[in-house]
Amino acid sequence: MNAIDLKAYRQLFDEMPVAALLLDDRGNCLEANEAASNLLGESLVDPTWNVFETDHVRGQELTHLVESLRTTGAVDSHDAMLYGPNGRRLVRISGHRIFNESLGKHVTWMVLGDVTDRSAAAYQLAQMNRQLEESNRQLDQFASMAAHDLKAPARRVRMFAQLLSNDASLGELARGFVVRILTSGAQMEDIIDSLLQFARVGEEVDDMRLTDMKDVLAQACGSCAKDIKEAGYKVVIDGNLPIVTMNRAAIEQLIVNLVSNALKFRRTDVPGQLTIASRTDEDPLGNHVVTFSDNGVGFPNQDSDHLFEMLYRAHSKSEFEGNGIGLAICQRICQGHGWNIRAESPEETGATFRIIVPKVPPVARTA
Amino acid sequence: MSITSVLIIDDSPTDLMILSALLDLCDRYEVMQAPDGSAALKILANREADVCLVDFDMPGMTGLEFTIEARSLRPGQCCILVTGASPADLAAAAEEAGVHTIISKASLSPHLLDGTIQAAIGARVQ
Numbered sequence: 104m105n106a107i108d109l110k111a112y113r114q115l116f117d118e119m120p121v122a123a124l125l126l127d128d129r130g131n132c133l134e135a136n137e138a139a140s141n142l143l144g145e146s147l148v149d150p151t152w153n154v155f156e157t158d159h160v161r162g163q164e165l166t167h168l169v170e171s172l173r174t175t176g177a178v179d180s181h182d183a184m185l186y187g188p189n190g191r192r193l194v195r196i197s198g199h200r201i202f203n204e205s206l207g208k209h210v211t212w213m214v215l216g217d218v219t220d221r222s223a224a225a226y227q228l229a230q231m232n233r234q235l236e237e238s239n240r241q242l243d244q245f246a247s248m249a250a251h252d253l254k255a256p257a258r259r260v261r262m263f264a265q266l267l268s269n270d271a272s273l274g275e276l277a278r279g280f281v282v283r284i285l286t287s288g289a290q291m292e293d294i295i296d297s298l299l300q301f302a303r304v305g306e307e308v309d310d311m312r313l314t315d316m317k318d319v320l321a322q323a324c325g326s327c328a329k330d331i332k333e334a335g336y337k338v339v340i341d342g343n344l345p346i347v348t349m350n351r352a353a354i355e356q357l358i359v360n361l362v363s364n365a366l367k368f369r370r371t372d373v374p375g376q377l378t379i380a381s382r383t384d385e386d387p388l389g390n391h392v393v394t395f396s397d398n399g400v401g402f403p404n405q406d407s408d409h410l411f412e413m414l415y416r417a418h419s420k421s422e423f424e425g426n427g428i429g430l431a432i433c434q435r436i437c438q439g440h441g442w443n444i445r446a447e448s449p450e451e452t453g454a455t456f457r458i459i460v461p462k463v464p465p466v467a468r469t470a
Numbered sequence: 471m472s473i474t475s476v477l478i479i480d481d482s483p484t485d486l487m488i489l490s491a492l493l494d495l496c497d498r499y500e501v502m503q504a505p506d507g508s509a510a511l512k513i514l515a516n517r518e519a520d521v522c523l524v525d526f527d528m529p530g531m532t533g534l535e536f537t538i539e540a541r542s543l544r545p546g547q548c549c550i551l552v553t554g555a556s557p558a559d560l561a562a563a564a565e566e567a568g569v570h571t572i573i574s575k576a577s578l579s580p581h582l583l584d585g586t587i588q589a590a591i592g593a594r595v596q
Contacts, residue, residue: 255554258576262488265579269495292576
């Protein structure tokens, strides 16, 4: 190594933003850069400084580490708490004990990176995630309990209205009101059932098994068969659906909701058709892309980001019935599986729901 | 038309009222009411009921426990379970307890109740 190289390396060593030390086996410091002195708050390259005699509290962990390096030879990313002029700092240490030929003895080099801030941010993030999970859990519990407790009173309102409708003495106006109570009661029960379903989707994602989506699709279409037939709808399967890890009941619900959605938003002027396709060549990572494309009324493009929001409706209630929870359930099911669902309606004629199913099964979310 | 005696057991006074009113509309039932399983068993100890219409979710004694007790007191007692939960979830346990049929509270109507009770009585006669 020539003189220029040596100077450049010296400068690199002195000015590098992480602390670096070179120690001999007796614990004396042969080299230390500025960052190391700043971190420990001591003049390290001093014959009086020795890592084994350093302040017990300030360098305890460092002393243990150097002792351990004598037997293990190397340490990688060991986190230790050191005390310096900036107080308690969490330091990530890597080191190696090597034989230095020019010195004719073993030396240990150590690099110490201050990760206090990063660690604090990670801790804060983890804490916020825990709070968010707890908050979501409580919200689910609330939705489930609220829906469950509302179910019986809503049913009773409808039942009493039904009993009232049998009263022959009711006038025309009163009979009209009773019909409205019956209709509203049925709507309320439908919303409550959907809310309960939404809350329960989160409970189901644990029971994940490798399943052929083709079988689940057949079962889902079977349960929608009557509606499909009545609507004169055609369902076309294009391509091989994947065999992936899933909660079968949840994915059946997802497919039922998407098929029901296509049936609901069909056009009256053309025969309805839903094409369910599966590809692996569309995604750059080779993931399965399962699409549900219909030739229905579609939705305005600006709605595509909001379509999966709870109670969001792209069309008015007078145009199409529905409670705006079905697609929110779809998204929740996909999220629980680590899948991604998006909606497109390129020319606002027909809608396509695109589900990205990772090729590698994701780790099931913990409840 | 012969009169059929029906004992309704439900801890909800509102549901007792609804079930009674629905049966009244059928015009062929003599209705008795009990707010829980124990009270219903006391009634059954003194007199017969062609059919027990029992709620599943009750404090103290569930509809299934009542069915077992009632059938022990009066072998062959016909019990129909009424539930606000999903009937499919209770099917296996209900069969084991000796329940004749499960009906959902969400789909109650005079027609459904009448049809279910008459089918249950018909099955017992056979």
